[in-house]
Amino acid sequence: MTTTSAATPDSALSAEEFAELGAGIRRAMNSVLDGKPDAVDAALTVLLAEGHLLIEDVPGVGKTMLARALARCVDATVSRIQFTPDLLPADITGVSVFRQQLGTFEFTPGPVFAHIVIGDEINRASPKTQSALLECMEEQQVTVDGRTHHLESPFLVVATQNPIEMEGTYALPEAQRDRFMARISIGYPDAESEALMVRDREHGSPLDRVEPVVDVAGLRRMIATVREVYVSPAVERYAVAIVQATRDDSALRLGASPRSTLQLVRASRARAALDGRDFVLPDDIDALATTVLSHRMVLVPRAQHPDGSAVRSVDEVVDRIVAATPVPVPTARD
Template identity: 60%
Template sequence: MHSFAGERPGPSSQLPPIGLDEVREVAAAIHQGVSCVIEGKPEVIRTAVIVLLAQGHLLIEDVPGVGKTMLAKALSRSIDCRMRRVQFTPDLLPSDITGVSVFNQDSHGFEFRRGAIFANIVVGDEINRASPKTQSALLECMQESQVTVDGTTYELDQPFMVMATQNPIEMEGTFPLPEAQRDRFMARISMGYPTPRSEIAMLETHGQGHPLDDLQPVTDAATIRRLAERVSTLYASPALRQYIVDLVTTTRSSPALRLGASPRAALQLLRASQALAALEGRDHVIPEDVQQLVGPVLAHRVILSSDVQHLHRRTEDVLGELVAHLRVPTASRSQ
């Protein structure tokens, strides 16, 4: 494999271990910085930070003009790392994302020119405006943190996170994301309209200048990588892991769902729960962590049955009912 995103640093194990206090401190600093740009959306920002620490990818879905791209750019600017922004359009080519081999007349050979995916944080704006062929160029990148072009595989530096925005599918000029693409996003969030008070505050602050201009990084890529490694070591008991498996298995057998959650969804639900536990200052995961993240992590992966769709029920409500009827383990941590 080849690395084209800069020289990789040495193993994090050579550095002193990071404590949970530092995880919470850095996460709080990121949250505070983004909150100066995105008014009145603490839960949305919190979920974005969780996905970052859980080494996942984030899908931000909502109508135009509510701050989807602003959230993605604010989170990326809070970290001193490589950031690239891609505007997805119908004429965008897969090689624009992954890169392409071109012939160099001076050296009489082919050389690889990196695409936009070679960054720590990639902001994909309006991802569902590109064709399914172009969308599929992200599959290998998001799952394996690598790119294969002309038979050669190039590694992507860590951390690597795709933050994509999309408009609702009924909007004009959009293509539905394939199921395989949606399944690679750890979580999906919706911005929603701001409260009147938050909108007034936005008019006051944004009217005097762009708040992104004043946003300074509070950490760097190397620290985020170490924080993510620490989060991945948080304890999840056998009972807790069984609880997650039972939950995703229930989605596959429920008559209300035509498509249930995948094994990848179970793994990402665990990772997100570990990040949430770290933000709460705990060194172990409890069932409440899992329950809080069922909606963001699973709702975009499952598909309602036609009968339930005709009743205009929300996917989050159906998942909430499944969680409510599932037996909760009495002890989330065994000695």
């Protein structure tokens, strides 16, 4: 059942209203993805923090299912783009078509003109085509033939991709990766969850049973509630210290950008709100640091930890930096 509110779209919800809607979205998504509550929480956090989500994993583990479940929970416009090697930028953004009867060009919007855009297997398209998303993801607008067309709010891109080692994939450019607030992996289900999935799917897709939990106006109010979550100066400095440390780490060729600092704090606000708090704790920063930062960074060849041991992934570097950064005393208000 869709929840509609008569209040202004940008007015914050009460704590009880926010908690009810958040729990409803979680329940609906968890009914589709068995045994993956962390992935569900990450997707909901990105939605409420006004970011974009990159889901990277091997084929068949539910990447597209997660994206579609999130879209089903919101009564909003949704589009899906299947990225292929022959896809063109105009197939995403739209194109100006000449109307002979009128003697003028008319812009035909592409699938990016939706509240939620699902980009399936984004790294199977060429870098030129991937770049069509750069402007809309950062500036929430599309420029075609010198004319700028604005996208409606809220605007969320949920993209899935296969690991770069797999056949037929292109690496996402650094600028593209940096526009995603978070990257998550779903992973294989445990035996019990996989057995439950087998039984449930015998009678159809669980997506068919998902009803919208919130409409666009209600989602805007949830986002407005997240924006009001308090971040103390001490916690802000803590987030900045973590991000700046990535730029000085000898194991990294490319550290995290200032954009990542903003997105780490915004995601932490959403996490705090979903936990029923109106203030951010250092624990929120710690919990989200790897998810928000790691996909933006690049290791140096044969990277090593300070103790001389080999670095196997960027996640290890982020975890080490977080552990080494002094934690401020958590307070609700400074």
